Amino acid sequence: MKRIILASASPRRRELLEKAGVHFQIIPSQGEEQITGEDPAQIVEDLSWQKAAQVAAKVEGEVIVIGSDTLVAYEGNVLGKPHDEEDAVRTLQMLQGHTHQVYTGVTVIVRSESDEITKTFSKRTDVTFYPVTEEEIRAYVATGDPMDKAGSYDIRGDFSVYVKEICGDYNTVVGLPVSTLIWEMKQMGIDLRSEDYV
Amino acid sequence: MKRIILASASPRRRELLEKAGVHFQIIPSQGEEQITGEDPAQIVEDLSWQKAAQVAAKVEGEVIVIGSDTLVAYEGNVLGKPHDEEDAVRTLQMLQGHTHQVYTGVTVIVRSESDEITKTFSKRTDVTFYPVTEEEIRAYVATGDPMDKAGSYDIRGDFSVYVKEICGDYNTVVGLPVSTLIWEMKQMGIDLRSEDYV
Numbered sequence: 531m532k533r534i535i536l537a538s539a540s541p542r543r544r545e546l547l548e549k550a551g552v553h554f555q556i557i558p559s560q561g562e563e564q565i566t567g568e569d570p571a572q573i574v575e576d577l578s579w580q581k582a583a584q585v586a587a588k589v590e591g592e593v594i595v596i597g598s599d600t601l602v603a604y605e606g607n608v609l610g611k612p613h614d615e616e617d618a619v620r621t622l623q624m625l626q627g628h629t630h631q632v633y634t635g636v637t638v639i640v641r642s643e644s645d646e647i648t649k650t651f652s653k654r655t656d657v658t659f660y661p662v663t664e665e666e667i668r669a670y671v672a673t674g675d676p677m678d679k680a681g682s683y684d685i686r687g688d689f690s691v692y693v694k695e696i697c698g699d700y701n702t703v704v705g706l707p708v709s710t711l712i713w714e715m716k717q718m719g720i721d722l723r724s725e726d727y728v
Numbered sequence: 729m730k731r732i733i734l735a736s737a738s739p740r741r742r743e744l745l746e747k748a749g750v751h752f753q754i755i756p757s758q759g760e761e762q763i764t765g766e767d768p769a770q771i772v773e774d775l776s777w778q779k780a781a782q783v784a785a786k787v788e789g790e791v792i793v794i795g796s797d798t799l800v801a802y803e804g805n806v807l808g809k810p811h812d813e814e815d816a817v818r819t820l821q822m823l824q825g826h827t828h829q830v831y832t833g834v835t836v837i838v839r840s841e842s843d844e845i846t847k848t849f850s851k852r853t854d855v856t857f858y859p860v861t862e863e864e865i866r867a868y869v870a871t872g873d874p875m876d877k878a879g880s881y882d883i884r885g886d887f888s889v890y891v892k893e894i895c896g897d898y899n900t901v902v903g904l905p906v907s908t909l910i911w912e913m914k915q916m917g918i919d920l921r922s923e924d925y926v
Contacts, residue, residue: 549888550889551886551889655893660907660911688749690747690899690907691748691749691906691907691910691921692907693897693898693907694897694907694908694911695853695895695896695897696894696895696896696897696898697893697894697895697896698893698894698895699891699892699893699894700891700894700898701888708889709858709888709889709890709891709892710892712889713858713892723889
């Protein structure tokens with residue numbers, strides 16, 4: 531039996547992959563990833579590779595390991611998860627009324643008996659917010675929702691009522707471009723949703 | 729106490745409005761709406777107005793009535809809900825691998841003691857599908873999910889794994905551009921999420 535492993539502890543990535551009908555196990559990557567470069571697409575691709583490679587090195591046999599990383603960029607600045615509530619408020623005050631970019635990188639390591647193939651890609655989605663008042667931002671931050679999210683918001687949560695529009699893949703913003711992941715694997719002759727995987 | 733009434737039986741519109749924190753009642757519009765014109769934006773605006781006006785005429789007192797209509801357009805042809813399973817298969821075969829447009833029109837009738845204001849707008853979102861095989865389409869249609877949806881799919885359902893990207897408001901595709909609705913009302917001095925409404 532071949533295994534698919536998601537190298538991420540993110541509940542959002544797990545949900546997206548489950549909803550897509552993929553059978554997989556979770557082994558979160560551990561240890562600090564090293565940020566290299568300044569281009570957001572390159573950063574998320576690198577980090578997704580580091581996560582997948584770290585987990586692939588720990589497991590044996592035929593396996594497909596999926597690593598992923600998401601960041602938010604605004605006017606050339608890269609935004610990660612907020613340090614505290616005030617940081618989340620500052621981030622959302624900066625993003626409100628404007629368009630920012632969300633990048634998610636994905637690396638898939640496909641190891642068979644005879645070889646190992648690594649596929650890395652990234653997707654970018656532009657997200658535009660309506661103007662949001664400080665009172666509305668503080669009410670949202672008080673829910674605790676922003677604290678573990680790149681860019682300090684969850685597009686599926688209460689802050690979604692301020693999203694004017696997006697351009698790109700919705701799930702890239704959630705944390706995993708699952709349709710592109712399935713499509714790219716299909717191009718390599720792999721059906722991630724097959725019953726062959728456990 | 730002022731009332732907000734959603735003039736729609738759509739469970740998707742109800743969910744979106746509930747999730748946005750709006751307190752409202754549901755009185756679905758009844759009777760056949762008349763399609764006028766050929767421009768998709770004009771059609772959904774007209775139909776949303778007919779739905780809102782039909783319900784507003786039945787209720788008394790201070791009230792806000794929200795009507796909405798959604799359609800899918802592909803290469804100039806307007807697509808409604810499928811007639812049967814084969815119609816859904818044909819529609820999805822036409823849409824797969826291509827970009828189509830989803831239009832949702834919204835009309836809000838705001839009636840106070842002294843006057844009545846009607847606001848109508850529409851939003852368009854472009855949706856691009858990856859190529860999808862007939863086998864995959866038939867498996868999806870067999871779930872029954874397409875049958876009550878314009879364009880024969882629910883972007884939140886199992887067919888979402890084939891969505892490559894969208895450009896526009898996500899909830900416009902679900903059936904109600906709730907962020908724009910809240911924003912437009914705010915511009916009129918109305919906070920739809922206020923506790924003043926029942």
